[in-house]
Amino acid sequence: MVLTLVSLEEGRLTASARGCLKPRAKLRYAAEPMNFGEYMLAGKGDRYIVTDCVQYDSFSPVTADIDKYYAACMILELLTKLSPESQPGIFLGAVKELKAMAYEGKDARSAACDFLLSALREGGNGLDFSVCADCGCILEGDAAFSDSDGIVCPHCAPWDAIRVDAASRAFIAGENRDVPEAIKIRAVMLLSDFLYRTQGVRPDSSYFKEQE
Ligand SMILES: [Zn+2]
CATH class of the missing domain: 1.20.1440.120 (Recombination protein O, C-terminal domain)
Structure with missing residues:
Protein backbone atom coordinates (compact mmCIF):
# COMPACT_ATOMS: atom_id res chain seq x y z
CA MET A 1 0.00 0.00 0.00
CA VAL A 2 1.30 3.44 -0.93
CA LEU A 3 0.39 6.32 1.37
CA THR A 4 0.12 9.92 0.29
CA LEU A 5 1.56 12.10 3.03
CA VAL A 6 1.54 15.88 3.21
CA SER A 7 4.35 17.33 5.27
CA LEU A 8 4.70 20.84 6.66
CA GLU A 9 8.33 21.03 5.52
CA GLU A 10 8.29 18.99 2.30
CA GLY A 11 4.80 19.19 0.84
CA ARG A 12 3.25 16.11 -0.76
CA LEU A 13 5.13 12.83 -0.90
CA THR A 14 4.36 9.15 -1.19
CA ALA A 15 5.69 6.33 0.97
CA SER A 16 5.00 2.65 1.10
CA ALA A 17 3.59 1.28 4.31
CA ARG A 18 4.45 -2.37 4.22
CA GLY A 19 4.42 -2.92 7.97
CA CYS A 20 1.27 -0.90 8.65
CA LEU A 21 -1.54 -3.01 7.28
CA LYS A 22 -1.81 -6.26 9.20
CA PRO A 23 -4.64 -6.14 11.73
CA ARG A 24 -2.23 -6.26 14.67
CA ALA A 25 0.48 -4.14 13.12
CA LYS A 26 2.05 -1.69 15.55
CA LEU A 27 1.91 1.08 12.95
CA ARG A 28 -1.57 0.44 11.67
CA TYR A 29 -2.74 3.94 12.63
CA ALA A 30 0.01 5.44 10.44
CA ALA A 31 -1.93 4.27 7.36
CA GLU A 32 -5.28 5.63 8.55
CA PRO A 33 -6.69 8.68 6.77
CA MET A 34 -6.43 11.86 8.87
CA ASN A 35 -3.55 10.54 10.96
CA PHE A 36 -1.46 13.51 12.05
CA GLY A 37 1.98 12.76 13.40
CA GLU A 38 5.69 12.57 12.96
CA TYR A 39 6.51 9.99 10.29
CA MET A 40 9.96 8.46 10.12
CA LEU A 41 10.87 7.54 6.55
CA ALA A 42 13.73 5.53 5.09
CA GLY A 43 14.90 5.79 1.50
CA LYS A 44 14.67 8.78 -0.79
CA GLY A 45 12.87 10.32 -3.76
CA ASP A 46 9.75 8.37 -4.63
CA ARG A 47 10.95 5.31 -2.76
CA TYR A 48 10.24 6.19 0.85
CA ILE A 49 9.21 3.54 3.34
CA VAL A 50 7.44 4.36 6.62
CA THR A 51 9.61 2.95 9.42
CA ASP A 52 7.92 4.55 12.41
CA CYS A 53 5.27 7.07 13.33
CA VAL A 54 4.53 9.07 16.47
CA GLN A 55 0.87 9.99 16.42
CA TYR A 56 -0.13 13.51 17.51
CA ASP A 57 -3.82 13.24 16.73
CA SER A 58 -6.33 11.26 14.71
CA PHE A 59 -9.20 13.76 15.05
CA SER A 60 -11.40 10.77 15.84
ZN1 LIG B 1 -18.13 48.75 -5.81
Whole structure:
Protein backbone atom coordinates (compact mmCIF):
# COMPACT_ATOMS: atom_id res chain seq x y z
CA MET A 1 0.00 0.00 0.00
CA VAL A 2 1.30 3.44 -0.93
CA LEU A 3 0.39 6.32 1.37
CA THR A 4 0.12 9.92 0.29
CA LEU A 5 1.56 12.10 3.03
CA VAL A 6 1.54 15.88 3.21
CA SER A 7 4.35 17.33 5.27
CA LEU A 8 4.70 20.84 6.66
CA GLU A 9 8.33 21.03 5.52
CA GLU A 10 8.29 18.99 2.30
CA GLY A 11 4.80 19.19 0.84
CA ARG A 12 3.25 16.11 -0.76
CA LEU A 13 5.13 12.83 -0.90
CA THR A 14 4.36 9.15 -1.19
CA ALA A 15 5.69 6.33 0.97
CA SER A 16 5.00 2.65 1.10
CA ALA A 17 3.59 1.28 4.31
CA ARG A 18 4.45 -2.37 4.22
CA GLY A 19 4.42 -2.92 7.97
CA CYS A 20 1.27 -0.90 8.65
CA LEU A 21 -1.54 -3.01 7.28
CA LYS A 22 -1.81 -6.26 9.20
CA PRO A 23 -4.64 -6.14 11.73
CA ARG A 24 -2.23 -6.26 14.67
CA ALA A 25 0.48 -4.14 13.12
CA LYS A 26 2.05 -1.69 15.55
CA LEU A 27 1.91 1.08 12.95
CA ARG A 28 -1.57 0.44 11.67
CA TYR A 29 -2.74 3.94 12.63
CA ALA A 30 0.01 5.44 10.44
CA ALA A 31 -1.93 4.27 7.36
CA GLU A 32 -5.28 5.63 8.55
CA PRO A 33 -6.69 8.68 6.77
CA MET A 34 -6.43 11.86 8.87
CA ASN A 35 -3.55 10.54 10.96
CA PHE A 36 -1.46 13.51 12.05
CA GLY A 37 1.98 12.76 13.40
CA GLU A 38 5.69 12.57 12.96
CA TYR A 39 6.51 9.99 10.29
CA MET A 40 9.96 8.46 10.12
CA LEU A 41 10.87 7.54 6.55
CA ALA A 42 13.73 5.53 5.09
CA GLY A 43 14.90 5.79 1.50
CA LYS A 44 14.67 8.78 -0.79
CA GLY A 45 12.87 10.32 -3.76
CA ASP A 46 9.75 8.37 -4.63
CA ARG A 47 10.95 5.31 -2.76
CA TYR A 48 10.24 6.19 0.85
CA ILE A 49 9.21 3.54 3.34
CA VAL A 50 7.44 4.36 6.62
CA THR A 51 9.61 2.95 9.42
CA ASP A 52 7.92 4.55 12.41
CA CYS A 53 5.27 7.07 13.33
CA VAL A 54 4.53 9.07 16.47
CA GLN A 55 0.87 9.99 16.42
CA TYR A 56 -0.13 13.51 17.51
CA ASP A 57 -3.82 13.24 16.73
CA SER A 58 -6.33 11.26 14.71
CA PHE A 59 -9.20 13.76 15.05
CA SER A 60 -11.40 10.77 15.84
CA PRO A 61 -14.59 12.73 16.71
CA VAL A 62 -14.61 13.85 13.05
CA THR A 63 -15.12 10.29 11.83
CA ALA A 64 -18.23 9.94 14.04
CA ASP A 65 -20.10 12.67 12.14
CA ILE A 66 -20.72 12.08 8.46
CA ASP A 67 -20.84 15.78 7.49
CA LYS A 68 -17.60 16.50 9.33
CA TYR A 69 -16.01 13.43 7.81
CA TYR A 70 -16.81 14.58 4.27
CA ALA A 71 -15.63 18.11 5.03
CA ALA A 72 -12.36 16.74 6.46
CA CYS A 73 -11.85 14.55 3.36
CA MET A 74 -12.42 17.57 1.13
CA ILE A 75 -9.98 19.70 3.17
CA LEU A 76 -7.28 17.02 3.04
CA GLU A 77 -7.87 16.40 -0.66
CA LEU A 78 -7.39 20.10 -1.45
CA LEU A 79 -4.36 20.32 0.84
CA THR A 80 -2.82 17.38 -1.04
CA LYS A 81 -3.54 18.89 -4.46
CA LEU A 82 -2.23 22.32 -3.41
CA SER A 83 1.00 20.94 -1.91
CA PRO A 84 3.34 19.75 -4.68
CA GLU A 85 5.79 21.87 -2.63
CA SER A 86 5.62 22.84 1.01
CA GLN A 87 2.59 25.05 1.81
CA PRO A 88 2.91 25.71 5.56
CA GLY A 89 0.03 28.21 5.71
CA ILE A 90 -2.44 25.86 4.00
CA PHE A 91 -1.16 22.92 6.06
CA LEU A 92 -1.74 24.80 9.33
CA GLY A 93 -5.15 25.95 8.06
CA ALA A 94 -6.17 22.33 7.48
CA VAL A 95 -5.00 21.20 10.93
CA LYS A 96 -6.81 24.14 12.53
CA GLU A 97 -10.13 23.25 10.87
CA LEU A 98 -9.86 19.50 11.67
CA LYS A 99 -9.14 20.39 15.29
CA ALA A 100 -12.04 22.86 15.43
CA MET A 101 -14.47 20.26 14.06
CA ALA A 102 -13.18 17.52 16.37
CA TYR A 103 -12.91 19.41 19.66
CA GLU A 104 -14.45 22.87 19.42
CA GLY A 105 -17.93 22.12 18.06
CA LYS A 106 -17.33 23.88 14.75
CA ASP A 107 -19.79 22.73 12.09
CA ALA A 108 -18.67 21.05 8.88
CA ARG A 109 -19.65 23.83 6.44
CA SER A 110 -18.03 26.59 8.48
CA ALA A 111 -14.81 24.57 8.63
CA ALA A 112 -14.89 23.89 4.87
CA CYS A 113 -15.60 27.58 4.24
CA ASP A 114 -12.76 28.85 6.45
CA PHE A 115 -10.31 26.36 4.98
CA LEU A 116 -11.17 27.49 1.44
CA LEU A 117 -10.71 31.13 2.50
CA SER A 118 -7.27 30.34 3.95
CA ALA A 119 -6.27 28.36 0.83
CA LEU A 120 -7.25 31.34 -1.34
CA ARG A 121 -5.37 33.74 0.93
CA GLU A 122 -2.21 31.61 1.07
CA GLY A 123 -2.34 31.23 -2.70
CA GLY A 124 -2.23 35.01 -3.10
CA ASN A 125 -5.94 35.28 -3.95
CA GLY A 126 -7.32 36.53 -0.65
CA LEU A 127 -10.93 37.65 -1.03
CA ASP A 128 -12.61 40.22 1.20
CA PHE A 129 -16.36 39.57 1.38
CA SER A 130 -17.03 42.70 3.51
CA VAL A 131 -15.81 45.50 1.25
CA CYS A 132 -16.07 46.07 -2.52
CA ALA A 133 -12.59 45.56 -4.00
CA ASP A 134 -13.28 48.24 -6.58
CA CYS A 135 -15.10 51.23 -5.03
CA GLY A 136 -14.51 50.35 -1.36
CA CYS A 137 -18.16 50.44 -0.29
CA ILE A 138 -19.32 48.20 2.58
CA LEU A 139 -21.03 45.10 1.17
CA GLU A 140 -24.43 44.51 2.72
CA GLY A 141 -26.54 42.74 0.13
CA ASP A 142 -25.52 40.82 -2.97
CA ALA A 143 -21.98 40.90 -4.31
CA ALA A 144 -20.12 39.43 -7.25
CA PHE A 145 -16.83 37.70 -8.01
CA SER A 146 -14.73 38.68 -10.98
CA ASP A 147 -11.44 37.07 -11.98
CA SER A 148 -9.75 40.45 -12.29
CA ASP A 149 -11.07 42.32 -9.23
CA GLY A 150 -12.17 39.77 -6.64
CA ILE A 151 -15.34 40.49 -4.65
CA VAL A 152 -17.16 43.63 -5.79
CA CYS A 153 -20.51 45.34 -5.26
CA PRO A 154 -23.27 44.98 -7.90
CA HIS A 155 -22.47 48.46 -9.30
CA CYS A 156 -18.83 47.59 -9.95
CA ALA A 157 -19.48 44.03 -11.21
CA PRO A 158 -18.42 43.42 -14.83
CA TRP A 159 -20.92 41.66 -17.08
CA ASP A 160 -19.28 38.26 -16.71
CA ALA A 161 -18.98 38.33 -12.89
CA ILE A 162 -20.42 35.49 -10.83
CA ARG A 163 -23.24 36.53 -8.53
CA VAL A 164 -22.78 35.98 -4.79
CA ASP A 165 -26.17 36.21 -3.11
CA ALA A 166 -26.52 38.21 0.12
CA ALA A 167 -26.97 35.19 2.43
CA SER A 168 -23.95 33.31 1.04
CA ARG A 169 -21.85 36.47 1.24
CA ALA A 170 -22.78 37.05 4.89
CA PHE A 171 -22.03 33.41 5.71
CA ILE A 172 -18.60 33.49 4.04
CA ALA A 173 -17.73 36.85 5.62
CA GLY A 174 -18.58 35.37 9.03
CA GLU A 175 -21.32 37.95 9.62
CA ASN A 176 -24.03 35.29 9.92
CA ARG A 177 -23.11 31.63 10.30
CA ASP A 178 -26.54 30.64 11.67
CA VAL A 179 -28.24 30.00 8.32
CA PRO A 180 -30.05 27.05 6.71
CA GLU A 181 -27.92 24.19 5.44
CA ALA A 182 -28.73 24.97 1.79
CA ILE A 183 -27.12 28.41 2.07
CA LYS A 184 -24.01 26.97 3.72
CA ILE A 185 -23.66 24.44 0.91
CA ARG A 186 -24.10 27.13 -1.72
CA ALA A 187 -21.46 29.30 -0.02
CA VAL A 188 -18.94 26.44 0.08
CA MET A 189 -19.65 25.63 -3.58
CA LEU A 190 -19.06 29.26 -4.57
CA LEU A 191 -15.74 29.39 -2.70
CA SER A 192 -14.64 26.10 -4.19
CA ASP A 193 -15.44 27.48 -7.65
CA PHE A 194 -13.39 30.64 -6.92
CA LEU A 195 -10.47 28.47 -5.79
CA TYR A 196 -10.68 26.56 -9.06
CA ARG A 197 -10.79 29.74 -11.13
CA THR A 198 -7.81 31.29 -9.35
CA GLN A 199 -5.64 28.29 -8.39
CA GLY A 200 -6.84 25.56 -10.74
CA VAL A 201 -7.66 23.04 -8.02
CA ARG A 202 -11.03 21.71 -6.91
CA PRO A 203 -12.39 18.81 -4.87
CA ASP A 204 -13.63 15.66 -6.61
CA SER A 205 -17.22 16.03 -7.65
CA SER A 206 -18.10 13.37 -5.04
CA TYR A 207 -17.90 15.94 -2.21
CA PHE A 208 -20.77 17.98 -3.62
CA LYS A 209 -22.69 14.92 -4.87
CA GLU A 210 -23.01 13.80 -1.24
CA GLN A 211 -24.82 17.06 -0.47
CA GLU A 212 -27.61 16.58 -2.97
ZN1 LIG B 1 -18.13 48.75 -5.81
